[in-house]
Amino acid sequence: MAATAADGKPVPVPVTAGEPVPATALRHQLAELRGPSAVPHPMDARALAALASNPGCRRRALLDGAGVDKGALARALGAPAPFGQSQFAHQRGNTFEARVKADRGALLTQLLHERLADGSAAPDPDTIATPDLTAAGPQGRTARTALALREATAAGRWALFDHPMVSLDVAGSPAFLEPDAVVVHPDGSWTVIEIKSFPMVDGAADPAKVGAAARQSAVYALALERIAAHLGEVTEGPEGKEDGVAARVRHQVLLVCPKDFSNLPTAELVDVRKQLAVTRRQLGRLTRIEEIAAALPEGTTFDLRLTEDGRTPARPLEELTAAVETVDAAYAPECLSTCELALHCRARARAEGAVESLGRGVRGELGGLTTVEAVLAAALESGGSEPTGDPAVDTLRRAAALRAEALTTAARPAEAVCR
Numbered sequence: 064m065a066a067t068a069a070d071g072k073p074v075p076v077p078v079t080a081g082e083p084v085p086a087t088a089l090r091h092q093l094a095e096l097r098g099p100s101a102v103p104h105p106m107d108a109r110a111l112a113a114l115a116s117n118p119g120c121r122r123r124a125l126l127d128g129a130g131v132d133k134g135a136l137a138r139a140l141g142a143p144a145p146f147g148q149s150q151f152a153h154q155r156g157n158t159f160e161a162r163v164k165a166d167r168g169a170l171l172t173q174l175l176h177e178r179l180a181d182g183s184a185a186p187d188p189d190t191i192a193t194p195d196l197t198a199a200g201p202q203g204r205t206a207r208t209a210l211a212l213r214e215a216t217a218a219g220r221w222a223l224f225d226h227p228m229v230s231l232d233v234a235g236s237p238a239f240l241e242p243d244a245v246v247v248h249p250d251g252s253w254t255v256i257e258i259k260s261f262p263m264v265d266g267a268a269d270p271a272k273v274g275a276a277a278r279q280s281a282v283y284a285l286a287l288e289r290i291a292a293h294l295g296e297v298t299e300g301p302e303g304k305e306d307g308v309a310a311r312v313r314h315q316v317l318l319v320c321p322k323d324f325s326n327l328p329t330a331e332l333v334d335v336r337k338q339l340a341v342t343r344r345q346l347g348r349l350t351r352i353e354e355i356a357a358a359l360p361e362g363t364t365f366d367l368r369l370t371e372d373g374r375t376p377a378r379p380l381e382e383l384t385a386a387v388e389t390v391d392a393a394y395a396p397e398c399l400s401t402c403e404l405a406l407h408c409r410a411r412a413r414a415e416g417a418v419e420s421l422g423r424g425v426r427g428e429l430g431g432l433t434t435v436e437a438v439l440a441a442a443l444e445s446g447g448s449e450p451t452g453d454p455a456v457d458t459l460r461r462a463a464a465l466r467a468e469a470l471t472t473a474a475r476p477a478e479a480v481c482r
Contacts, residue, residue: 089353093129093236096356098366103130105201106238108282109275111231113401115345116278119393121355123402126390128236128352131365133403139367139376139383142406145399156260160243163258163319163328167191168223168244174330175246175254175317183249192222192247201239204228209290215247216294216310222247229286235351242283246317251309253291255283255316263320263329273318273333280316281338285346287312314339355390363389395423430455 097103106114106127114123126133137144163171169188176185194211198204208227215222224245231238244256257280261272291310315332322329363386367376376383387407394408394417402408412420416434419426432438432455442459450457 089235089356092356093352096125096129096363096365097131098364098368100369101130101132101366104132105130106233106240108240108242108279109401111233111238111240111282111346112275112278112342113398114233114349115282115342116401117393117395117398118345118348120391120398121350122387122390122392122404122408124234124349125352125355126365126404127238128234128355129365135367135376136365136383136387137403137407139378139380140387140404140407141380142404142410144403145406152260156258159260159321159326159328160258162326164223164225164244167193168225168246170328171244171256171317171319172221172223172246174319174328175256178317178330178332186221190220192218192220194222194224196224196227201228201230205230205239209293212245212247212253212287212290212310213294216251216253219249219251221249229283229290231282231286231289231346233346234349234355235353240283240286242280245283245287252311252313253287254313255280255287256319257283257316257333258319261320262322262324263331264323266329266331268318268320268331276318277316277333277335278338278342280318280333281335281342284312284314284316284335284339285342359389394419395426396420397423428455428458432456 110127114120114127117123123133126136134144167188168191169186172186172188172191176183192215194215196204196207196211198207205228208224208229211224211227215224224242224247226241226243227245229240229242231240242255243258246254246256248254257276259268259272259276261268291312294310314336315334317330318333319328319330321327365383365386366378367383368378369375370377387404388411392404392408392411394405394412396409398405398408409420416436418429418433418435418438421435429438430453432441438459441453441456442463444460451460
């Protein structure tokens with residue numbers, strides 16, 4: 064699949080090799096699922112990273128693939144998302160990003176060059192290319208980004224891509240992603256730039272936030288790897304000579320944050336090879352969207368039927384809840400920080416007594432015991448210390464016996480005092 068550039072040469076568009084483009088019938092079904100008047104909610108890298116971390120959740124895969132606004136859906140279900148960014152924080156982040164990218168990215172490329180410390184010549188701010196990535200629609204911007212990356216790599220000089228558009232195939236549905244920036248090096252390599260508003264204090268940032276940024280950056284790097292693969296091993300050199308350089312994506316991303324609690328930027332290189340491997344593997348495990356959609360009852364839709372104000376759902380709560388429950392979820396406590404529907408799914412998991420509500424680790428240790436009721440029954444079942452052949456049941460019985468013994472021991476001093 065390719066677009067055509069101004070010079071008549073085909074421009075590769077990053078589509079997974081061998082993956083079919085979603086059929087028209089599937090696109091119509093996904094449009095019906097989100098509602099005829101609903102605008103598709105774009106899937107960003109943060110959502111894609113969260114989806115990859117929980118590939119067993121068919122509900123999230125379908126809702127994200129259909130472009131359903133999960134935040135609005137959660138509010139309509141009476142379980143709004145427990146996270147989000149304030150308008151002030153969003154504005155502060157935009158201001159900081161603009162400062163980092165000012166003067167054709169001179170400060171940004173300087174930070175990158177200093178952190179690499181590879182002995183290469185420092186970038187000249189006057190020669191840094193800043194390609195125009197304007198195009199119509201996400202497909203057009205993706206094609207334009209691929210063409211600009213090809214040209215910048217062949218030119219063999221520094222280039223800053225401000226909010227390029229890349230894409231990934233996610234369970235049979237294309238996801239368009241927008242990194243903060245990508246820098247092309249003179250040697251033909253590409254570096255993902257992730258700009259965050261949380262501070263680096265004394266050269267270190269919150270490990271949890273750095274980890275989230277690394278997972279998000281890995282998604283961008285994976286999408287860029289697809290483009291590099293389509294460009295070929297060697298790009299064309301000047302005047303059409305085959306003496307260009309190989310296009311490749313560096314496995315270290317540059318994380319840019321405010322220094323201490325100021326508005327001055329500082330940066331660190333973050334190795335995302337582990338996150339890349341995990342994301343690549345998990346995305347490959349996702350059930351295809353058409354398979355999930357084909358299993359839905361006829362007439363299923365997540366349309367909120369908003370009133371004229373465009374904000375108030377008019378659909379009955381019972382009807383909307385029933386529609387959501389037609390798709391299986393894979394809830395885990397980790398979802399609370401990544402998925403807008405987490406509170407709704409947690410309530411349903413607790414109501415059903417599912418052990419998943421206690422965590423994936425607990426679920427893995429319990430084997431065939433899938434409900435809290437079954438766990439308690441196995442732990443308290445009479446039979447003493449006789450082995451049952453089930454390691455989970457034997458461990459639960461031993462734990463119950465130790466708990467009973469500890470409670471008995473703790474109660475004896477109290478009884479003696481009362482006497």
